[in-house]
Amino acid sequence: MGAYISSSVQANSSRPQSSRPALSSSNNSGPAYRGGHLHSSHGRRPMRLSRHNPWAFQTAVSEALKRRGYIDALWDALSNGDKSSHRAPVPCEVLPLILHFAGSYKEMTLSKEEPVRISNGNFAYLTHPIPTNLHGHQVVGARISVTSHDQGWSSEHPHLRGTYIGSYTWGEALVVESSSPTSTTEQGIPRVVVGTEVYRNLHAVKIWQTHEKTFVGPLASPRGKGQVDEESKEEGVQSDGGDLISALRPGRALALHLHAQYPGWTNFTQGAHITIQYLRVD
Numbered sequence: 001m002g003a004y005i006s007s008s009v010q011a012n013s014s015r016p017q018s019s020r021p022a023l024s025s026s027n028n029s030g031p032a033y034r035g036g037h038l039h040s041s042h043g044r045r046p047m048r049l050s051r052h053n054p055w056a057f058q059t060a061v062s063e064a065l066k067r068r069g070y071i072d073a074l075w076d077a078l079s080n081g082d083k084s085s086h087r088a089p090v091p092c093e094v095l096p097l098i099l100h101f102a103g104s105y106k107e108m109t110l111s112k113e114e115p116v117r118i119s120n121g122n123f124a125y126l127t128h129p130i131p132t133n134l135h136g137h138q139v140v141g142a143r144i145s146v147t148s149h150d151q152g153w154s155s156e157h158p159h160l161r162g163t164y165i166g167s168y169t170w171g172e173a174l175v176v177e178s179s180s181p182t183s184t185t186e187q188g189i190p191r192v193v194v195g196t197e198v199y200r201n202l203h204a205v206k207i208w209q210t211h212e213k214t215f216v217g218p219l220a221s222p223r224g225k226g227q228v229d230e231e232s233k234e235e236g237v238q239s240d241g242g243d244l245i246s247a248l249r250p251g252r253a254l255a256l257h258l259h260a261q262y263p264g265w266t267n268f269t270q271g272a273h274i275t276i277q278y279l280r281v282d
Contacts, residue, residue, distance in 0.1 A: 152206025217245025
């Protein structure tokens with residue numbers, strides 16, 4: 001049970017170019033989010049969102065999930081059947097499995113391109129809220145991409161440079177509660193539900209590195225009761241990804257926190273993207 005996690009890192013010798021992934025669903029059936037705007041593939045004018053209040057993104061995502069497109073048309077066609085070809089309706093319990101194995105998800109991407117440097121501390125860089133109304137959808141996966149590097153030097157043994165050994169700058173994915181008064185600490189910091197490391201920078205390497213990690217949760221039952229199909233389990237499954245995705249429910253958020261440990265260590269970050277995948281289940 002749980003989830004498999006795929007992770008990759010790519011070193012870039014030059015400053016990364018601006019890149020803003022889109023918020024979309026398969027076959028252009030959903031809107032797109034770039035920077036501080038929510039864009040629609042149906043020609044609607046973009047709606048500006050506040051960069052200082054990421055929780056306002058809940059409304060935008062909720063509205064996006066409510067819009068009909070290719071995935072909803074496919075759902076209706078399969079569930080209604082076809083009398084002319086004598087095709088029987090597909091049971092509602094099976095429809096989420098068909099969409100899942102076809103990779104038919106609605107993806108919502110929140111991007112930030114703002115250079116920061118964190119020294120001997122941690123910083124909440126980007127927060128992607130889950131809307132309080134998912135309109136019959138369920139979170140099934142997430143992808144985080146970060147471009148960063150460390151200070152480019154260290155007093156450690158030279159043979160450690162260019163490796164991940166003894167690297168003390170990294171990023172962490174955290175599922176946090178909403179910012180309501182009942183779900184924060186006394187300092188006003190959202191409560192952490194679960195977290196896992198996303199990446200570490202190469203030790204004493206001052207070139208930009210693009211780190212990407214994908215989390216895929218267990219395929220839950222259509223009614224969201226957490227039941228997992230035994231035949232869908234993968235070998236080498238790691239439980240932390242499943243815990244992360246299973247914890248992403250309405251009113252919570254997936255947050256990227258940047259870390260640098262010990263004096264002299266600095267985490268330079270150029271930008272990041274957080275993508276959440278939603279599967280229609282009802």
